[in-house]
Amino acid sequence: MQASRSKTVIPIVAAPVTEKTISLYQKTPKVYPRSVSGYFKNWRWLMIWLTQIVFYGLPWLQYGERQAFLLDINAQRFYLFGMVIFPQDLFYLALLLIVCALGLFLFTAVAGRLWCGFSCPQSVYTEIFLWMERRIEGDRMVRQKLDAQPWGVRKAGIKLGKHSVWMGFAILTGLSFVGYFTPIRELSPALLQFQLSGWEWFWFGFYSIATYGNAGFLREQVCKHMCPYARFQSAMFDDHTLIVAYDSARGEPRGGRSKGQDYQAQGLGSCIDCNICVQVCPVGIDIRQGLQYECISCGLCIDACDEVMDKMQYPRGLIRFSAGGNTGEHGLLSHMLRPRVLIYSALFALIFGWMAYSMLHKPAFKVDIMRDRNIMYRETDKGVENLYQLHLLNATEKPQHYRIRASGMADISIESEQSLTVGATEEALLPLSLAVPHTDKTGSQRISIEVTAEPDGETVTTDTTFYLPK
Incomplete structure (x- = not known):
């Protein structure tokens, strides 16, 4: 018999809520960036204009009778102005990705996250949406008061107008994306008539909603929590990398004061603790706390601080781009002539130059020769015959006539068709029969197939094997 065991029941009750109860979850406060003007703000808007003119305008450019830049996945053709890229040319995509990665590494090693602050689509569209929000709702304080007000007809109308403009811009962005x-x-x-295909509807809706949600609502949260670049950027920084930095030796201790007051006699630094640098930051950080992974190097805090320094009649540069955040500045030569910068620059120039040269000198047609796998060779009254399949790809946008010639063995001849015409950006297969008279040679022999485009005269030569009986 097993001994009976006593069962102890421990009651589970909710802990009483007191004033000392601390929540382990804190809602992220909404960031209300303040409007600012200045040098870096102007550069930022210049980059926004350039990138958006390219993005929205490129699909509308025409080259001849077609769209100049078109990634036609259904036809497996990429049209880049006067160039046609086929699936066989996908190594160009690999080279392009390598060039982009090296460019990102190079720019980061030299000047930090310039890509994030001035060209990243998330930063660009967030700034555009903020501009719309300021025009409709007002600047920082007005927007904060509006959000704090209870819902009413006026608030609902303002919010509806803002979101309508946002959604219209997002729809235009989705249309432009699918237009590539x-x-x-x-x-x-076709969109106005609701006649898009399934995949067109999907990507149009996905890109429109992604633009609306990321730029309108998530904003800095994408940079803080979703973008991997912020996490590994420190691996590309060193003591010579230009980053946005606060000169604590000059600015501390902070404190308010009147204009014209001798703050140094009171033991104060140049920082008047106005917090405007925090208010203009699109990700809501305080740069005075040092380098933080959230910083996107947009330079808006520099513009804001310089404006305050001008009003207080203090020297500019309390917040500035500084090498490694040091108060002492490195010379331009020592900043640029660093091993990692030189290596990144050399690799970037080498691969980009190779890719550009290769694309500019891409042949107008491609030739591939394949042997008939069923018959190695066959003997006829005239000699020995080998069978092949000739694959021709016309990479131009006009029909081409091609003439074929064989060489490499004495008296080798083509017993099949010796020419063919291939349509624009099309490909064709041509059965090819080569023959040589009986000879004392045995085994495999190397031969060449020459294909010449007429009337251009461009020739492509490919080698293959001709088998003879042993």
């Missing part, structure tokens, strides 16, 4: 894959002059009327 479907001719946008056909896409626009």
Whole structure:
């Protein structure tokens, strides 16, 4: 018999809520960036204009009778102005990705997260949406008061107007994105008539909603929590990297004071603790606390601080781009002539130059020769015959006539068709029969197939094997 065991029941009750109860979850406060003007703000808007003119304008450019830049996935053709890229040219995509990665490493090693602050789509669209918000709702304090007010007709109307403008811009962005894959002059009327295909509807809706949600609501949260670049950027920084830094030796201790007051006699630094540098930051950080991974190097805090320094009649540069955040500045030569910068620059120039040269000198057609796997060779009254399949790809946008010639063995001849015409950006297979008279040679012999485009005269030569009986 097993001994009976006593069961102890421990009651579970909710802990009483007191004033000392601390929540382990804190809602992220909304960031209300303040408007600012200055040198870096102007550069930021210049980059916004340049990137958006390219993004929205490129699909509308025409080259001849087609869209100049078109990634036609259905036809497996990429049209880049006068160049046609085929699936066989995908190594160009690999080279492009390598060039982009090296460019990112190079710019980060030299001047930190310039890409994030001035060209990243998330930063660009967030700034555009903020500009719309300021025009409709007002600047920082007005927006804060509006959000704190209870809902009413006025608030609902303002919010509805803002979100309508946001959604209209997001729809235009989604249309432009899909226009890179479907001719946008056909896409626009098809959208108005609700005649898009399934994948077009999906990507149009996805990109529109992503733009609306990321730039309108998530904003700095994407940079803080979703973007991997912020996490590994420190691996590309060193003591010579230009970053946005606060000169604590000059600015501390902080404190308010009147204009014209001798703050040094009171033991104060140049920082008047106005917090405007925090208010203009699009990610809501205090740069005076040192380098933080959230900083996107936009330089808006520099513009804001310089404006305050001008009003207080203090020297500019309390917040500035500084090498490694040091108070002492490195010379431009020592800043640029660093091993990692030189290595990144050399690799970038080498691979980009190779890619550009290769694309500019890309042949107008491609040739591939394949042997008939069923028959190694066959003997006829005239000699020995080998069978092949000739694959021709016309990489131009006009029909081409090609003439074929064989060489490499004495008296080798083509017993099949010796020419063919291939349509624009099309490919063709041509059965090819080569023969040589009986000879004392045995085994495999190397031969060449020459294909010449007429009337251009460009020739592509490919080697293959001709088998003889042993």
